[in-house]
Amino acid sequence: MLPFGSLPLAASVALLAFPTAALAVDYPPAGNPGKGGTKVRAGKAKTFTVCKQRKCKYRSIGAAVRKARGGDTIKVKNGTYKESVNITGSRYDRLKLVGNAGKPRKVVLQGKGLKGAKAQNGVLINNADGVTVKGFYARNYKANGFFVVNAVGYTLTKLVAGHTGVYGIYAFNSKGGTMSRSEAFQNNDAGFYIGQTPPQSKPKRSIVSKVKSHTNVLGFSGTNMRYVTIKDSDFYNNGSGIVPNALDSEKFPPPDRNVISGNRIFWNNFNYYAGAPFTIPASGPAGLAGYPIGVGVLLFGSQNTVVEKNKIFGNWLAGFGAIQQIQLALQKDPKLQEASVLRANTVRNNDFGLGGSDLNGRDMLYDGSGTGNCFAGNVVRSPNVPADNSTFAPCPGPAANTLNSSAQQEGLSWVLGVNKSDPSTFEKFWIKHPHSSQKGIVPLERYTR
Amino acid sequence: MVYMGDGIDGWNDVHGIDGARLDRRKFFGVGGAALLLCTIDGKQVAVRTPGDVEKVDAAMASLRRPRTVAKRRQAQRDPLDSAAFPTPQPQPGGQQREYWIAARPVKWNVAPNGNDQWMGKPAPRPSRFTAFVYQRYSAGFAEPIGPPRMPGPTLRAEVGDTIVVNFRNMGTGRFAQPVTVHPHGVRYTPDYDGAYLGDFTRVGGFVEPGEEFTYVWEATPDSVGVWPYHDHGPNHTLNTFRGLFGAVIVKPKGAPIPDVERVLYMHSFSPQVTGIPRLIHCINGRTFAGNTPTIRAKVGQSVELHVIGGDSNFHTFHIHGHRWPDSGGANVDNPTLGPNETITAAFREDNPGRWLYHCHVFTHQDAGMAGWYLVDP
Numbered sequence: 001m002l003p004f005g006s007l008p009l010a011a012s013v014a015l016l017a018f019p020t021a022a023l024a025v026d027y028p029p030a031g032n033p034g035k036g037g038t039k040v041r042a043g044k045a046k047t048f049t050v051c052k053q054r055k056c057k058y059r060s061i062g063a064a065v066r067k068a069r070g071g072d073t074i075k076v077k078n079g080t081y082k083e084s085v086n087i088t089g090s091r092y093d094r095l096k097l098v099g100n101a102g103k104p105r106k107v108v109l110q111g112k113g114l115k116g117a118k119a120q121n122g123v124l125i126n127n128a129d130g131v132t133v134k135g136f137y138a139r140n141y142k143a144n145g146f147f148v149v150n151a152v153g154y155t156l157t158k159l160v161a162g163h164t165g166v167y168g169i170y171a172f173n174s175k176g177g178t179m180s181r182s183e184a185f186q187n188n189d190a191g192f193y194i195g196q197t198p199p200q201s202k203p204k205r206s207i208v209s210k211v212k213s214h215t216n217v218l219g220f221s222g223t224n225m226r227y228v229t230i231k232d233s234d235f236y237n238n239g240s241g242i243v244p245n246a247l248d249s250e251k252f253p254p255p256d257r258n259v260i261s262g263n264r265i266f267w268n269n270f271n272y273y274a275g276a277p278f279t280i281p282a283s284g285p286a287g288l289a290g291y292p293i294g295v296g297v298l299l300f301g302s303q304n305t306v307v308e309k310n311k312i313f314g315n316w317l318a319g320f321g322a323i324q325q326i327q328l329a330l331q332k333d334p335k336l337q338e339a340s341v342l343r344a345n346t347v348r349n350n351d352f353g354l355g356g357s358d359l360n361g362r363d364m365l366y367d368g369s370g371t372g373n374c375f376a377g378n379v380v381r382s383p384n385v386p387a388d389n390s391t392f393a394p395c396p397g398p399a400a401n402t403l404n405s406s407a408q409q410e411g412l413s414w415v416l417g418v419n420k421s422d423p424s425t426f427e428k429f430w431i432k433h434p435h436s437s438q439k440g441i442v443p444l445e446r447y448t449r
Numbered sequence: 450m451v452y453m454g455d456g457i458d459g460w461n462d463v464h465g466i467d468g469a470r471l472d473r474r475k476f477f478g479v480g481g482a483a484l485l486l487c488t489i490d491g492k493q494v495a496v497r498t499p500g501d502v503e504k505v506d507a508a509m510a511s512l513r514r515p516r517t518v519a520k521r522r523q524a525q526r527d528p529l530d531s532a533a534f535p536t537p538q539p540q541p542g543g544q545q546r547e548y549w550i551a552a553r554p555v556k557w558n559v560a561p562n563g564n565d566q567w568m569g570k571p572a573p574r575p576s577r578f579t580a581f582v583y584q585r586y587s588a589g590f591a592e593p594i595g596p597p598r599m600p601g602p603t604l605r606a607e608v609g610d611t612i613v614v615n616f617r618n619m620g621t622g623r624f625a626q627p628v629t630v631h632p633h634g635v636r637y638t639p640d641y642d643g644a645y646l647g648d649f650t651r652v653g654g655f656v657e658p659g660e661e662f663t664y665v666w667e668a669t670p671d672s673v674g675v676w677p678y679h680d681h682g683p684n685h686t687l688n689t690f691r692g693l694f695g696a697v698i699v700k701p702k703g704a705p706i707p708d709v710e711r712v713l714y715m716h717s718f719s720p721q722v723t724g725i726p727r728l729i730h731c732i733n734g735r736t737f738a739g740n741t742p743t744i745r746a747k748v749g750q751s752v753e754l755h756v757i758g759g760d761s762n763f764h765t766f767h768i769h770g771h772r773w774p775d776s777g778g779a780n781v782d783n784p785t786l787g788p789n790e791t792i793t794a795a796f797r798e799d800n801p802g803r804w805l806y807h808c809h810v811f812t813h814q815d816a817g818m819a820g821w822y823l824v825d826p
Contacts, residue, residue: 153659176659201652201662202652202656202657202660202661202662203660203661204659204660204661205589205590205617205661207590227661229589229590229591231589231591231592232591258589259588259589259590259591261587261588261589261591261592262591262592306588306589308587308588308591309587309591346588396544396545
């Protein structure tokens with residue numbers, strides 16, 4: 001590859017490949033969430049019990065689901081269930097699927113050995129509103145651990161999702177919902193993902209709280225996600241931490257009105273190209289040739305988004321980055337051009353570098369593109385890009401920010417100056433420092449068994 | 450749609466029947482059980498007991514979105530009802546004042562310290578019920594800012610600013626019903642009126658549980674003053690009486706903020722709202738001195754107390770030892786205010802000591818609408 005700096009911007013961008021965002025097959029088509037009507041059975045809700053022993057009438061979760069109706073509860077005893085649970089249709093509105101909330105790892109949904117559609121998702125919720133899934137561990141599915149699509153509202157809590165082919169815990173084309181007290185790891189795209197949120201005049205907000213996401217390609221990915229609050233969570237040892245992004249491969253770009261607040265985002269330097277406990281992504285995650293490795297929070301296009309009160313440390317490229325979605329900026333469609341713009345984003349009161357004991361390579365990168373973006377009250381301990389801080393306008397944000405093309409080029413070089421066949425290229429822009437110690441967690445840069 | 454008939458209150462408010470159990474007959478015997486009228490499915494229904502209130506709440510919770518109802522009544526609609534209005538922007542030099550506010554149920558105690566400090570005796574019991582309040586949050590409703598309060602967060606702006614309220618309905622249980630935020634004083638287009646208008650309801654007039662709506666209001670030169678905001682959804686009266694109210698303060702550009710500035714809401718909780726068999730007269734959701742706000746100032750400080758009427762009664766606002774000019778320039782120490790009306794007592798403090806402030810409607814004053822004003826030398 002030519003040295004990046006010698007190429008004009010458009011030619012550089014042409015080098016990026018943009019396949020569709022979701023890689024797995026057999027996804028249901030995106031419908032209009034909430035239009036399915038409600039068909040909850042009249043009379044009292046029923047409770048079904050599932051276990052592997054003879055004493056239980058239902059020995060697979062699927063068998064109980066087929067008998068259940070909306071509002072019912074399915075209790076699943078400890079054990080390993082080799083199946084794909086399919087909850088499709090409004091007849092399941094407000095169904096509760098409950099495993100072991102105290103010890104979710106005791107109720108395993110095992111994808112290994114399954115074939116075809118059954119191998120895709122641990123739990124699929126399609127076109128059923130307000131479904132609760134609590135207390136399960138899904139692993140080894142080809143697509144996702146827990147997947148909600150075309151739903152209004154969902155509760156995914158006390159879950160563990162590991163070693164899936166795409167996303168751990170995932171909501172797509174849905175309006176509002178909760179992901180909480182869950183863990184996702186070793187997923188070869190994002191641990192958590194909310195994407196393609198339909199724009200709403202009276203939005204239903206999605207809340208992600210108290211989750212842990214580690215050892216994934218991305219801790220959290222949000223292609224065209226809206227009205228999402230990610231709070232009080234830990235994102236560590238991923239390739240990058242939290243990445244809201246605008247892509248035209250899914251509907252409704254850009255990401256809009258999201259809040260990233262009160263999280264710990266650290267040590268996101270996992271160079272999976274040098275070896276990973278999952279299939280190394282062939283064409284790059286979420287539509288890019290490759291995401292940079294070593295960024296805490298990256299806004300790759302975003303509007304009306306607040307990043308505040310996070311502790312961001314030990315990420316070797318940068319703690320925070322915001323960059324125009326240059327691929328969309330070069331499109332002819334004015335709507336896509338608009339979706340590329342960083343607009344009215346606020347980055348405030350974040351603490352970088354953990355009191356100096358665990359510095360980021362750089363604290364903040366912002367290319368100065370867009371309008372109304374502002375920075376206030378951040379405690380910064382490493383240099384920023386640009387080093388003269390000229391792009392970091394105070395709040396409230398200015399009518400137009402000041403573009404700094406060398407900062408933009410530097411940010412793009414982190415994506416374009418890398419080569420998947422040579423993992424060391426992902427580390428060549430890193431600036432490393434000693435890490436602090438975090439209880440029970442070891443920093444991960446290169447995976448060894 | 451609930452509205453208030455004539456309130457009847459009297460001496461027996463203070464000496465209300467003890468105990469939370471209350472049958473229909475006893476309820477009629479309680480002076481404070483003011484008449485509420487409600488329309489459910491086109492029929493007017495009297496709301497006298499907590500059981501009646503439950504029926505109203507259930508009806509409101511199942512109320513359908515107006516847009517879905519309106520189709521069969523298209524003929525009534527005026528072209529105005531589908532007109533689009535632009536979202537206001539701050540004037541040059543003005544700014545957006547952004548707030549995140551949720552309506553949420555909270556356990557509420559009208560007399561948390563248990564006493565009437567003025568008379569040195571216990572405050573009447575019971576004193577707890579579930580209220581419905583506007584609570585301020587950080588961006589994205591990530592965390593509440595401060596404890597729940599009545600009134601809700603005070604919204605401040607200067608002329609030329611816009612006030613942006615990201616509002617979320619967190620109503621659950623029997624409060625899982627559509628609510629809104631309707632401001633007085635500021636300028637807004639119909640979408641941001643926050644008023645339920647039946648078939649003619651605009652987008653901001655019906656925010657269902659779990660939904661958010663962003664209101665944008667303008668602080669124009671004629672917005673200068675202190676104004677109430679409150680729920681104006683389909684169950685507005687009941688929900689406003691439960692605690693969904695707050696204040697907007699608009700100042701001229703660059704105007705100083707007084708050394709001591711407080712909003713005092715004079716209002717009451719009726720037995721229908723609380724399930725407690727007496728009418729509870731309150732200032733800012735609390736009753737009797739020591740529970741109501743204790744205001745502290747110092748000689749020499751500028752003081753502005755903004756008093757808003759928050760129920761269907763008329764009140765007066767009296768501070769012992771103080772006088773101030775009213776809007777016409779006459780000196781007063783006990784001006785009258787009506788429902789959702791604001792008066793401001795503004796003065797330079799010059800009289801140290803322990804003072805009472807209270808409503809001078811005697812039955813209100815004796816039933817707890819009083820508080821302390823402490824002035825340090």
